[in-house]
Amino acid sequence: MFTKNPVSETKVGKPSLIGYSSKDLSEIAVEMGQEPFKGLQLFKWIYEKNSKDFESMTDLPKDFRNKLFTKYSLRRPMIKNQYISEDGTRKWLTSFDDGNQAETVMxxxxxxxxxxxxxxxxxxxTCKFxxxxxxxLVRNLSAGEIVGQVIIAKEQINNCIDDKNxxxxxxxxxxxxxxxxxLYNFNNIKKSIEIINDKKGLSIxxxxxxxxxxxxIPQIIKCGEELGLNLAISLHSPDDDTRTKIMPINKKYPIKELIKACKLYPQISNTKLITFEYVMLKDLNDSDEDAKNLVKLVKGVNCKFNLIPFNAWPNAPYECSSNDRILKFQKILQDSGLGCFIRTPRGLDILAACGQLKTDSKIPNHRKSL
Ligand code: SF4
Structure with a gap:
């Protein structure tokens, strides 16, 4: 099912405060002659109460609200199209100020x-699957655009799930x-995580x-130390030749080094595991031998596996392994004592499943020729 958003596109104007942390907003409050805690109140209005205009922020002084209105907006990314899968998954084509688009899936x-x-x-x-x-690559998303996806998703969820739930x-x-x-957009991810985590706001x-x-590899430890997030690694093969074929980045960061970095990941313990993602590609990485080699490879890493049945997309060069093959592969990993789950594909009918996202955004011609 497909629905078009009836709201017309907003013109880019004053900078939006979406993507500003509580510290940033406190500084703005001080610049505008207020106590720093007024910035924290502003933060709550934006992220906890999801306020869309300064006027409604009734516990902020009128003068402060006027100054904010003159200088800033609360513009957020816009949902251009919504696709609803038979299984309830929703994919939003999200449009940003410059007209570029990315996809978000609920x-x-x-x-x-x-x-x-x-x-x-x-x-x-260019991972081949x-x-x-x-x-x-057109560009990195800003912290505001990353947080903005969470804000608009929250709003949509409030609107679309029935009251019983x-x-x-x-x-x-x-x-x-x-x-x-x-990890190629580390600073913006870091800033957005800080905002998403903040208990005064989105509090996730x-x-x-x-x-x-x-x-x-160089960013993996940094990710553990500075962000403290759960880590999932796209592994997809136990040998360098095959992995390089389907993931050219493996040439730069080969498997042995990658596994070493996983062992050093700060958050990992017996109860907190790294997830290795493994897309099941027919006759390419799905043999019994591949499964046995994986068991040897991850010895000493606190980890589990997610087997992902390959989700096809237009002109995809691969086929998915058979169900029988996936089950046999899973059994070898499980028999060795590893946790191994088969991911149920979600949103296949709307191209929202793993590895199926893409938009029409392109690098502008003048940048291509630089
Ligand atoms: S799997 Fe991730 S890293 Fe690889 S091409 Fe797709 S989006 Fe990029």
């Missing part, structure tokens, strides 16, 4: 709602698994947030 389950957000428009990494990888009307988990390599704990990376 996956409702029995007792939780997971939000999959994008970190870049396009991607530099991923639709986003066929779209050249009111208590479930909240985002329980966030996965940075949408378009782009989040970093224990509920998972960052998925193709394995940018």
């Amino acid at each position: 996956i409702p389950e029995d007792n939780r709602i997971t939000l999959c957000i994008s970190s870049q428009i396009g991607c530099t990494l 991923c639709y986003t990888g066929t779209q050249r 009111k208590e479930k009307k909240t985002i329980s988990n966030i996965v940075l698994m949408g378009m782009g390599e989040p 704990s970093n224990k509920k947030i998972t960052l998925s990376t193709s394995g940018i």
